Amino acid sequence: MQEDRKMRIAAPIDIGPLDTEAQQAVRDLAAAAEAHDGVAPLSEQPLLNLGTDAEWITHVVAHTTSGSTIGYVQIDRSGETASAELVVHPDHRRNGRGRVLLRTAERDATLPSRSGEPGQHGKQLRVWAHGDLEPARGFARALGLRPVRELLFLARPLDAAALRAPEPPAGYRLRTFRPGPDDDAWLRVNARAFAAHPEQGRMTLDDLRARQAEPWFDPEGFFLLVPEDAPDADPAAFLWTKVDPSGPDGAREGETDGAIDGEIYVLGVDPDHQGRGLGRLLTGVGLAHLARAATRAVLYVEGDNAPALATYERAGFARAAVHVQYARA
Ligand SMILES: CC(C)(COP(=O)(O)OP(=O)(O)OC[C@H]1O[C@@H](n2cnc3c(N)ncnc32)[C@H](O)[C@@H]1OP(=O)(O)O)[C@@H](O)C(=O)NCCC(=O)NCCS
Incomplete structure (x- = not known):
């Protein structure tokens, strides 16, 4: 309970399509993470999807109270399972943002389908760890996630x-x-x-x-x-x-x-x-x-x-x- 309150204050989040400025902020965030981790956190398709406002794509942005973009997750529900790519800015890690973004992504993916359309909600969420670095492994362990696919x-x-x-x-x-x-x-x-x-x-x-x-x-x-x-x-x-x-x-x-x-x-x-x-x-x-x-x-x-x-x-x-x-x- 206390943790949830802390996270709500620490990580205001926006869910919805990204305007041009917000897309650039996500690209900058991904570049900062790549410079820090040595691996790009978002792969080609999510980057191409940044400007997409499709029914099966959800964009979630975490920002500071002053508006800087410090976390992002994109959920793609077009497949049999929902696929997510998640990144938190290196200067803002270990502060619960990853957890909040992942929970939001899980809710988005697993909610029972409202439209009844195949390819929408009600799906297992799978999240990519590019490079499978130690922070991602520790994060996955802490959240009860296990590896299901290797590329x-x-x-x-x-x-x-x-x-x-x-x-x-x-x-x-x-x-x-x-x-x-x-x-x-x-x-x-x-x-x-x-x-x-x-x-x-x-x-x-x-x-x-x-x-x-x-x-x-x-x-x-x-x-x-x-x-x-x-x-x-x-x-x-x-x-x-x-x-x-x-x-x-x-x-x-x-x-x-x-x-x-x-x-x-x-x-x-x-x-x-x-x-x-x-x-x-x-x-x-x-x-x-x-x-x-x-x-x-x-x-x-x-x-x-x-x-x-x-x-x-x-x-x-x-x-x-x-x-x-x-x-x-
Ligand atoms: C993985 C990542 C999203 C975690 O974001 P974060 O905001 O730091 O995560 P949280 O603060 O919510 O951490 C939740 C828990 O995960 C575990 N964890 C997070 N980072 C860890 C690390 N570097 N080493 C070990 N455990 C870690 C901890 O148990 C942590 O809880 P605690 O801080 O109370 O101990 C972030 O490091 C990142 O963007 N990495 C590059 C992109 C990536 O790998 N994405 C795929 C994730 S599966």
Whole structure:
């Protein structure tokens, strides 16, 4: 009771859409946490969502009585579980803000659905700890949360001279993505390839267009592998790369001095074409492409995706960091 009173005074919170100024305050907060922790606390999708006022997104901001933004949590209820990303300013930690923000997020996620729509409230909350640093572990322990999902960040050095793009096998042709004409076919193959993935498989046309509008988007680094005998059919597989030296997301974590990271951003093979070495081929294509601009190749992969992990380990990748999703036991 006493603790609750203290927290109400210590952490006024606002729930609702963010205007431009509030969005910038959250970006500044995330940058301060990244400078302090060495890992960005908010990943790409929540940053893209800062200006979003969708039914399934909730923004919660904690501030001081004078109005400075010192904590933020974003809850995304569009998936089967609700996903949250949470950050407290390094100068304001161990003062109960994290606890208040997490409780607010849990209430938002788990409240029985009012609309009756699937994809809304009434869901388990899962909160990301990027880098899974000690404060996040201690915080999770204190709040009775346990790890439920691991996302691995893998890296390998790139040497332009040593890398040549492998040729596609007979029956397939490699070409680059055409923004617009290829959008729908790519969304279909992405949904099939990532049918079991909690986020990637749900990408919408709006999500794709938002990425196409980002300064890092480069169709020359987005490859489609198409069946040679059916040029109008959906792609059999695809590889999307991303080079963003100034990027605010986790792509630069663990970066060694002077290294430029190039990311194997998404690699997907249609289930009808799996088991033919296309993942391995596209990994090689990606490495050769990235080696032109980057000195280190990086990627994210689910900790329980054994086939993908094996492909990447064979291609020389090793674990550089881990991101953990926590949920209530
Ligand atoms: C994790 C984080 C959100 C905690 O925010 P916070 O405002 O400091 O958390 P609280 O003050 O509400 O802490 C609640 C309890 O968590 C535990 N805890 C918090 N930070 C801890 C730390 N550095 N080491 C050990 N335990 C810690 C403590 O038991 C604490 O209670 P106490 O201070 O009374 O002992 C903050 O450190 C942060 O922003 N980290 C970077 C982003 C991140 O990792 N987010 C994911 C969280 S799962």
